[in-house]
């Protein structure tokens with residue numbers, strides 16, 4: 001059983017500080033952003049124009065007896081679209097996210113897509129700087145969203161190469177092979193198992209088939225998006241074989257407001273018959289909505305958009321115990 005809290009945890013007292021990400025290079029990327037904006041001149045206004053065109057759970061899972069309860073917090077972000085600088089008001093910002101992750105050695109930090117396009121911080125380097133900042137924040141995995149393909153598949157794969165965390169999606173193919181298989185050392189392209197506190201948490205990724213029609217087909221360069229539910233069923237089997245105690249889908253599909261033909265709720269509903277009870281949670285993105293529901297006994301969560309508090313779109317956490 002997983003249960004969910006939408007509150008942002010406050011930073012615990014301790015001998016750490018969340019300036020750590022600054023010493024690791026945050027300032028460099030922020031300075032670089034402004035240099036690029038100033039240097040870009042007319043290109044800057046072009047980028048803005050193109051932006052408008054594109055359009056904690058707390059819980060328990062059956063991982064053992066009550067005496068063996070383990071707590072693992074999974075922080076998740078989605079649709080950050082370059083909103084990484086905190087403003088002490090609405091935007092939480094990546095340094096705080098990095099601080100929360102760092103403060104708990106059992107925490108996991110995942111992103112459910114649409115990180116590399118949006119504000120100039122993201123778009124001016126086709127997402128390169130966002131990936132570098134996500135490396136500094138110690139992300140554990142990312143699932144690409146439709147906007148990861150806005151600059152073309154080659155630019156997306158360049159971002160994957162920069163990432164120091166696996167980028168996975170089980171339903172993106174090119175020439176009959178998983179696009180992300182082998183793009184990073186040890187990355188099979190579809191799923192990963194992360195062990196924390198003795199619990200193996202299996203994650204697989206799904207990217208909405210909506211991407212194929214929402215993105216310039218030239219840039220996609222032969223990339224295809226296959227049926228999400230069929231891909232999920234295969235991945236659940238693979239993760240169980242790999243010994244996962246908990247199975248979580250990280251999806252860029254969204255709810256019914258996001259326009260995707262297969263929503264996160266559709267995926268949850270499909271977990272019937274022999275698949276009943278085998279998917280613990282769906283960490284979602286794409287529709288920019290706050291999701292915190294159980295559908296067909298599958299927890300579905302999404303933070304909203306842009307890492308902001310005002311729109312209730314801060315990161316949230318799932319705790320497995």
Ligand SMILES: [Zn+2]
Pocket residue numbers: 114145146147252285286287
């Ligand atoms: Zn999206």
